[in-house]
Amino acid sequence: MVIQAKDLTKLYGEGENRVTALDRASLRLEPGEFVSITGPSGSGKSTLLHLLSGLDRPTLGKLTYDGQDIYALGDRELSAFRRRKIGFVFQQFNLLPALTAWENIAMPLLLDKRQPDEAYLEELARLLGIGDRLTHLPHALSGGQQQRVAIARALAAKPEVIFADEPTGNLDSRSGQEVMELLQAAGSGTGKTLVVITHDSRVAKLARRRFSIVDGVLTEVTEE
Ligand code: ADP
Ligand code: MG
Secondary structure, three states: EEEEEEEEEEEEEEEEOEEEEEEEEEEEEOOOOOEEEEOOEEEEEEEHHOOOOOOOOOOOEEEOOOOHHHOOHHHHHHHHHHHHHHEEEEOOOOOOOOOOHHHHHHHHHHHOOOOHHHHHHHHHHHHHOOOOOOOHHHHHHOOHHHHHHHHHHHHHOOOEEEEEEOOOOOOHHHHHHHHHHHHHHHHHHHHHHHEOOOOOOHHHHOOOOOEEEEEEEEEEEOOO
């Protein structure tokens, strides 16, 4: 999938309270690219990721996936598109607390009325090191294990693109590093496009292309 964003802009509030969360962000991502985005708190990183993944719609601007205008889709079509093509990993894991790890992982497929490919999901869980934790509820798992479940959930529908919003932000540095290695192997290692927001410069440097964002303005980092 070629992802092309043109002048994505998001304004919040009115009058004196108006905030330009994102100011005309443009970028083009080729299939299989691994991209990182860094920036201070409040700079617009999550806003950008939500717009790029169709979780939210911009005030202005255009987004295409292989030429298809994503924001021209109605809400239900857009949700279906996201479930099939996009995986999203959140900083806070966002697992459903009453469901087991396995049920959380299979949930996107069930929502899409698709039969989970159980052999694939079991292999995925094994690769992520949570194969023996699948009947546990999230609260019985460590942060690192919860994030691995969330990664498995993001990958369950075999999406072409994965977005991760500070995926290591709630983890200690060792589980953070393991989670990044797994994301990278599961993402760019298999030809998926991977876009990671991070505060961690070591994580950012793993990416082949790096962007930074300050006060809603996105720029590509070119110097080595
Ligand atoms: P980051 O992820 O880089 O910390 P965000 O994208 O969450 O930044 O936020 C960018 C700016 O937009 C901030 O000033 C934030 O307060 C503002 N903002 C984000 N979401 C909303 C919202 N729903 N309503 C009003 N302002 C918001
Ligand atoms: Mg954020």
